[in-house]
Amino acid sequence: MTAEPTDPPAAPILAGDQRQRPGVVSRAVRPTGTRDWLLVATLAGAGFVRADGVRHTLEPGDLLLFRPGSPQDYGHRDDSGTWRNVWVHFQPREDWLRWLAWPALAPGIMRLRRPDLLARLRPQLSGLARALDGTALGRLDAMNRLERVLIDAADRTAEATVDPRLRRVIDHVQASPAARLDGPALAALAGLSRSRLSAMFQAQLGTTPQAFVERARLMHAAGLLQSTRAPLAVVAARSGFASPYYFSTRFRRAFGTSPRQYRHAAHRLDPAEPPGRT
Structure with missing residues (x-):
């Protein structure tokens, strides 16, 4: 399990594959958010996110997205279950922004529900953390994988808007x-x-x-x-x-x-x- 840093740097991309077991509950609370964007993709089990005081469940196929500076409060839903997620802190390429107009739970906090795409997205998401091997080529590989995820998950009407x-x-x-x-x-x-x-x-x-x-x-x-x-x-x-x-x-x-x-x-x-x- 790769633990997410409590105060990640605003690097071009930083990712981890996190597997929460029963009895081990984790939660990230950052009232002022981070300087970068944060994507949390649920691959299995269940997590949660709190937005404007409302607690929302994160299920397999859910993609959670925080804009820079947006409050973050999310984690493993309960100690009796499991949660596997891939988290990605990233600085988007400029042409990605048009793909990131997802349904909002609160200002700066978005959730896209795409269980239909989970089988297609899983290999790219799972490979993100492995790609980041400390080399420039690894960072490029990870950015390209993330770009593929965003393209596949994006609402096809988003760019037209x-x-x-x-x-x-x-x-x-x-x-x-x-x-x-x-x-x-x-x-x-x-x-x-x-x-x-x-x-x-x-x-x-x-x-x-x-x-x-x-x-x-x-x-x-x-x-x-x-x-x-x-x-x-x-x-x-x-x-x-x-x-x-x-x-x-x-x-x-x-x-x-x-x-x-x-x-x-x-x-x-x-x-x-x-x-x-x-």
């Missing part, structure tokens, strides 16, 4: 993270007022335009740190950060480590990386 003006902004940010992406520029691109664009982002993606831009830039930078040897100042500039110092500060806040340490760990642990290079 994203306003085309918002879609235009999302596509531009993802394609050009180093472009001018301040409030007026994004509003002009969407053909909306800044306040209307902000309200649309919050309603459909659960975030603000500038938080979305920063996340896109940080994820782009993380990819450059893993795949290139470009100096940090270059990585910062290519990702839309004018100041390397500000980039490092925001990167550490988001990922729990400095860009230099992140790169060093990725290359040191990747078996494809030639020895002796730092």
Whole structure:
């Protein structure tokens, strides 16, 4: 059994496969949530989640999702039963957000009931924790498995509900993270007022335009740190950060480590990386 950390770092992805036996009850209570998204998938037995004071049962095929900063109170339902779940703390790729508009139990707390998909999702979910072997390739494998889960589980109408003006902004940010992406520029691109664009982002993606831009830039930078040897100042500039110092500060806040340490760990642990290079 892999126990979930009590205060997980906001890493790109962290996962575990948890098996609760009768007589051993676990519960996670985080009043202010975490800095990342959290998915808890029930594979067998029963768990629970408390949302707005109401206790809901988690059954096989239930996918529980918390947005960053949302209160978390969930766990093994009772000491006479079992509960097997896969938990995943993750920083979503920007194009995933349109798949995460699930039925809400409370603001920031969502549950998707897909017992019909359990047989298809189980191999990907079970393999998530095993994929995270400490290498950059392992992280990529885990992210790809999670992406497959989200695609299979997503409501097929969810993407269609994203306003085309918002879609235009999302596509531009993802394609050009180093472009001018301040409030007026994004509003002009969407053909909306800044306040209307902000309200649309919050309603459909659960975030603000500038938080979305920063996340896109940080994820782009993380990819450059893993795949290139470009100096940090270059990585910062290519990702839309004018100041390397500000980039490092925001990167550490988001990922729990400095860009230099992140790169060093990725290359040191990747078996494809030639020895002796730092």
